[in-house]
Amino acid sequence: MSRHWLFKSEPDAYSFEQLRIDGTTPWSGVRNYQARNFMMEMKAGDLGLFYHSSIPEPAAVGIVKVARTAYPDFTALERGGEYYDPRSTDAKPIWMMVDVAYVEPLAHPVTLARMREDRRLAAMPLLQRGQRLSVQPIEAHEWKIILALAKKPG
DNA sequence: GCCAACGTTGGC
């Protein structure tokens, strides 16, 4: 059974528009075990939301899909790089990533504020106080609700 | 820019 996911990114660092241009991108640089574990649960073809964070109006802006299941995050091995982790080796990689592919934009972005207003979405990890996970699951019913919200302007 | 909340680190 396929699951749904949310991929969080600061658009200044990597935007949905950039993914449109790239087509597919490795979701590298995740250095949180819970987020990594979610990526290891992903299956090829799983759909997800691309969410823009740390901007005036944080929002889910587009649909993506998992194009490649989890494999070692090469940035952890890049000595001197921003994401280098000396504990990670070729033989025993610590950090994993998936490839994420562009699918389509939401007709209308679903802002964080809109999600907060919808009580049916109250259980989403994204909306929990102090929650910072950059990769998180979305339940089937939440997925449906968000896509329905995206069909009409906020 | 502020600051609450979180995960990680490291001394003990």
Place this chain on the structure above:
DNA sequence: GCCAACGTTGGC
């Protein structure tokens, strides 16, 4: 194993 200190995230 505890927990204080620290750095980071991310909404506001």
